[in-house]
Amino acid sequence: QVQLVESGGGLVQAGGSLRLSCEDSENRLTFDTMGWFRQAPGKQRELVAEMLRGGNKNYADAVKGRFTISRDNAKNAVYLQMNSLKPEDAGVYYCNAVSATLLRRAYWGQGTQVAVFS
Numbered sequence: 199q200v201q202l203v204e205s206g207g208g209l210v211q212a213g214g215s216l217r218l219s220c221e222d223s224e225n226r227l228t229f230d231t232m233g234w235f236r237q238a239p240g241k242q243r244e245l246v247a248e249m250l251r252g253g254n255k256n257y258a259d260a261v262k263g264r265f266t267i268s269r270d271n272a273k274n275a276v277y278l279q280m281n282s283l284k285p286e287d288a289g290v291y292y293c294n295a296v297s298a299t300l301l302r303r304a305y306w307g308q309g310t311q312v313a314v315f316s
Contacts, residue, residue, distance in 0.1 A: 200224055200305045202293045206278075207310030214314075215281045220293030220307055222274035230298040232269050232276035236312070238289035246291070247278060251298065261287070280312075288314045 206218040218234065233248030233256075247257045247267040255267055264283075269276040276293060293307035 200227055200295070200297075202295060202305055202307035204291070204293050204307040204310040207291060207312045209313045209315065210283055212283060212285055212314055212316040214283050215279070216283065216312060218278040218280070218291055218293075218310060218312075220276050220295075222295065222305075225274045227274070228298040229274060229295040230302065231294075231296040232274075233267065233294050234276070234278045235292045235294055236287075236289040237292070237309075238286075241289075243292065248294070249276065283312075283314045285314045285316050288312055 201223045202220050203223050204220045210216055230251055231248050234246040235243050236246050237243040245258055246261055247265055249255045249267045249269050264281050266279040290309040291312055292309045295305045297303045
């Protein structure tokens with residue numbers, strides 16, 4: 199019913215940029231919140247950025263001013279433009295989508311690796 203497909207991870211030098219994409223290939227549900235989480239080795243998964251269907255955005259303090267989240271509601275897609283990357287931004291980035299239903303079910307992508315070398 200929902201299949202979040204991510205792309206755009208990779209290896210980049212500190213100070214560089216990457217753009218992550220995530221799209222629901224089934225496109226049958228309406229999502230309220232779509233966003234990105236990341237998990238570094240040995241650490242808990244943490245919120246990076248999220249965006250409500252109406253346009254409100256929320257960023258983790260560590261990425262404010264460097265990352266920009268956007269979404270295309272027609273495609274059920276969410277994007278993350280990451281600029282001025284730092285080694286501490288490295289990890290597996292997971293796309294997240296919460297359905298716009300009473301159950302507010304959360305869906306996850308498979309994750310895409312981001313590595314930053316200095």
